[in-house]
Amino acid sequence: MKRVVITGLGAITPLGNSVSEFWANIIAGKSGAGPITKFDASKFKTNFACEVKDFNPENYMDKKEVRKYDLFTQYAIAATDEAIKDARLDFTTLPLQERFEAGVIWASGNGGIGTFEEQLREFHSGDGTPRFNPFFIPKMIVDIAAGVISIRNGLHGPNYATVSACASSNTAIIAAFDTIRLGKATIMIAGGSEAALTASSIGGFNASHALSKRNDDPQAASRPFDKDRDGFVAGEGAGALVLEDYDHAVARGATIYAEIVGGGMAADAYHLTGTPPDGLGAALGMKKALADAGLTPTDIDYINAHATSTGLGDISELVAIDSVFKDTNVAVGATKSMTGHLLGAAGAIESIISVLALRDGIIPPTINTENVDEAVPTGLNLVLGKARQANLRYVLNNTFGFGGHTASTIFKRA
Structure with a gap:
């Protein structure tokens, strides 16, 4: 292809x-x-x-x-x-x-x-x-x-x-x-x-x-x-x-920001608006994106999480990330802390963030997170407070929607 x-x-x-x-x-x-x-x-x-x-x-x-x-x-x-x-x-x-x-x-x-x-x-x-x-x-x-x-x-x-x-x-x-x-x-x-x-x-x-x-x-x-x-x-x-x-x-001599190498879609098949405690749909989508790109979890350096700031949704996603990327030390951030949730446009602006993070070697911060929820899986590498310089090769971007829809994309540094 x-x-x-x-x-x-x-x-x-x-x-x-x-x-x-x-x-x-x-x-x-x-x-x-x-x-x-x-x-x-x-x-x-x-x-x-x-x-x-x-x-x-x-x-x-x-x-x-x-x-x-x-x-x-x-x-x-x-x-x-x-x-x-x-x-x-x-x-x-x-x-x-x-x-x-x-x-x-x-x-x-x-x-x-x-x-x-x-x-x-x-x-x-x-x-x-x-x-x-x-x-x-x-x-x-x-x-x-x-x-x-x-x-x-x-x-x-x-x-x-x-x-x-x-x-x-x-x-x-x-x-x-x-x-x-x-x-x-x-x-x-x-x-x-x-x-x-x-x-x-x-x-x-x-x-x-x-x-x-x-x-x-x-x-x-x-x-x-x-x-x-x-x-x-x-x-x-x-x-x-x-x-x-x-x-x-x-x-044509175009400037190349990044390459898109994988995409994965799945479904929670769980609830109209809620997400399952085990994060099954999110985990499936991320696994499919990795398989599509021919990558392993250790290849991903940064995940721009869907992380909308809801009680159940944040934990469900982090449980899914922990299950797929356990012991990889992948950086996890949530840019909706700054932009708010753009609903159907969220995946697009967060893809732009992912691409520019690769270009500039910088992980955006998650702001406002002062006391991490005790339910967050231990050992996750959350990027909190300030942006972080990093040598990024691959970035994964998550988005999930009411109805149980999940979609994950993977971008590669140009």
């Missing part, structure tokens, strides 16, 4: 609206959390989140386009524009045959949930006469971001969306990886976007007791592995990666 490399990155995040700004804040250990400004959350149990800041869609598209797209698609456009530029690609100048070999697999867990809420509010506040925006359906559906990215760039290759809750964008990256290495495309844009900081989303997660309620100190609320953690911090944004056939990238 063909080798697959990463040649472009793009990010819209709570810690910056470019990859360089985002990465600098990650290494510095900053938190993107603050009071919710997108709606009045004062009556909610949780009134803070990790919002994208200072985002102006007109920097990426004209006003007419802005009206056609939900915010999750606007984030997708912005992130992919940066990734394509970073890869030094201009698809519009390429011959049609080459654009036949370039595609998009884009993920979101919620799609246009903001548009859906807005349209229902308008309907119920009126006289009952159905007056819906003609763009309502295309703004809302999850696959539209993939379609818009292909339309803007004239890409005629494989084009679809993956939905596996918070594992969605890792699933998209694995699917794009498989598409290229099987020879079905030369270049794939993969990633995910989420704009689900809405009343129904925050209310729903509150009802399921998933969110932190640390309203008096939002920046310290996401505290993976800490015995005082009380839930995750919701986030939003987008991450985009340009995946490319290795030979094609070399031939």
